[in-house]
Amino acid sequence: MDNFLETYKSGILQHLLGVCTDAGLLKGTLLATPDIDQAWVRYAPAFYGDAVSNFNSYPEFCLGCAGYLGMAVAKLWDQDWARYSEASYSIFQGERGFDDMDDHITSSILKDGKWSVDAMQMCAANAYHFLMRQCPEPGTADAYRMFLSTVEAMFKIGAAIQLHRLGYKFEAL
Secondary structure, three states: OOOHHHHHHHHHHHHHHHHHHHHHOOOOOOOOOHHHHHHHHHHHHHHHHHHHHHHEEEEEHHHHHHHHHHHHHHHHHHHHHHHHOOOHHHOEEEEOOHHHHHHHHHHHHHHOOOHHHHHHHHHHOOOOHHHHHEEEEEOOOHHHHHEOOOOOOOOHHHHHHHHHHHOOOOOOO
């Protein structure tokens, strides 16, 4: 991976972490677990397929759905990971598949629409603006890689927000 993309990946995560910390959604730390990171590796190919085909028309929705997916995975991880660790990507989709993924996750998994909607709208808007400030040339390999990196950052920030909301924190032992 080239230096520009590494810098971009680090930058988008730091930007979102700062935004979420300023908004009181996080406390300056990107909470994560290897289980949740591994779930992303499993779900990413299917998610990318859905998001890529919808991004030009609904960019913030696609980015928001990545955050919702992170929140949902974190919630299920906390709830009963032995049961959900091998769950298929389809459990995160609603009746219309990707088109109502956000509504399905907020109502069926998170069961907390108002709070999660506000958080994801703010994060998705900030992620999209961060991406657009880089001025990626549409249709290029770099633009595609930046998009994938932004989606992954949204998943990670969504998971971190949910873990924080559930009361997790890093503590020195």
